[in-house]
Amino acid sequence: MTRISDMSEDELIALFAPRLPETDATILGSGDDSAVLAVDGDLVVSADMLVEDRHFRRAWSTGADVGWRAAMQNLADIDAMGAVPTALEVCLSAPGDTDVEFVLGLADGLREACEPHGVGVVGGDLSGGSEIVVAVTAIGETHGTEPVTRADAEVGDIIAVAGELGAARAGLALLEAGRRDAPEAIKLFLRPSPRIGAGLEAALHGATAMMDLSDGLARDGARMARASQVRLAVESAAIPIHEAAQFTGQVLGEDALGWAIGGGEDHHMLACFPRQSAVPAGWHVIGRVEDGEPGLVIDGERPGEAGWDHFR
Numbered sequence: 001m002t003r004i005s006d007m008s009e010d011e012l013i014a015l016f017a018p019r020l021p022e023t024d025a026t027i028l029g030s031g032d033d034s035a036v037l038a039v040d041g042d043l044v045v046s047a048d049m050l051v052e053d054r055h056f057r058r059a060w061s062t063g064a065d066v067g068w069r070a071a072m073q074n075l076a077d078i079d080a081m082g083a084v085p086t087a088l089e090v091c092l093s094a095p096g097d098t099d100v101e102f103v104l105g106l107a108d109g110l111r112e113a114c115e116p117h118g119v120g121v122v123g124g125d126l127s128g129g130s131e132i133v134v135a136v137t138a139i140g141e142t143h144g145t146e147p148v149t150r151a152d153a154e155v156g157d158i159i160a161v162a163g164e165l166g167a168a169r170a171g172l173a174l175l176e177a178g179r180r181d182a183p184e185a186i187k188l189f190l191r192p193s194p195r196i197g198a199g200l201e202a203a204l205h206g207a208t209a210m211m212d213l214s215d216g217l218a219r220d221g222a223r224m225a226r227a228s229q230v231r232l233a234v235e236s237a238a239i240p241i242h243e244a245a246q247f248t249g250q251v252l253g254e255d256a257l258g259w260a261i262g263g264g265e266d267h268h269m270l271a272c273f274p275r276q277s278a279v280p281a282g283w284h285v286i287g288r289v290e291d292g293e294p295g296l297v298i299d300g301e302r303p304g305e306a307g308w309d310h311f312r
Helices: 009-019 063-079 100-117 167-176 183-190 198-204 217-228 243-252 256-262
Strands: 026-028 043-051 084-094 120-128 133-141 158-161 209-212 231-234 269-273 284-290 295-298
Touching: 009 100, 009 120, 043 063, 063 084, 063 100, 063 133, 063 183, 063 198, 063 209, 084 100, 100 120, 158 231, 167 183, 167 243, 167 256, 183 243, 198 209, 198 269, 209 217, 217 231, 217 256, 217 269, 217 295, 243 256
Parallel strands: 084 120, 231 295
Antiparallel strands: 043 133, 084 133, 158 269, 158 284, 209 269, 231 284
């Protein structure tokens, strides 16, 4: 095993950088003090990070898995504003005994996730640290459309999600149990696959509020409700549950609906639309926006503390 401490920083960058994706929006890319991008419309910026043994474990994930997830969760954040992702800046901190192949795999995973969407990695930084941390800044552009926030849902709006929920949480449950019964669920935990572009689609259909489900329907839906000062009333029977979550629930004797409500990291879009006819084809209607105390209710009841909390 070749460790990153066996190489100079410049030598590591010389191996790492050529594996990264490029974007047509780049005027000046990685290798200088800053990147220069051509932007159409308003600039949209987001940031996220993955911390070893908090968000991923090397016993479960390859470097490519971590790179894929780091890219995808950031692309989803830009998409959730109704914008088009353009570029990523990626910072990596790692112990000196980290295998070089893990780092090169990270670059491969970033490329695999980004290239289909025309997104490039235009820079970043490297540092030593006690554990692996991948911090990503995502950059997007609106192309003249108005950004969609989580704060403008209105009473009477239709609530919908862009994909089936619960698969990522089911995959985590399998890994924690040391089981491999449902490989599709494990794959969707290690490499979440939201439909990037669904956010722009929603914006063009008149979505009033939107966010991606990174921390679970219960927690993120409550955030949208509080930001908009409305009540999101969801029907449990309408929540789309991924078939991999349903199968895993049968295998482990767990409630797949609970994973769909409280499980995070599916990264599908949650959005509100002014009327039923505005909901794009393929989206799942799950409820309606009501007047009342701000928050999310499912079948009339608040779901409690379900969902991911970074400090618990």
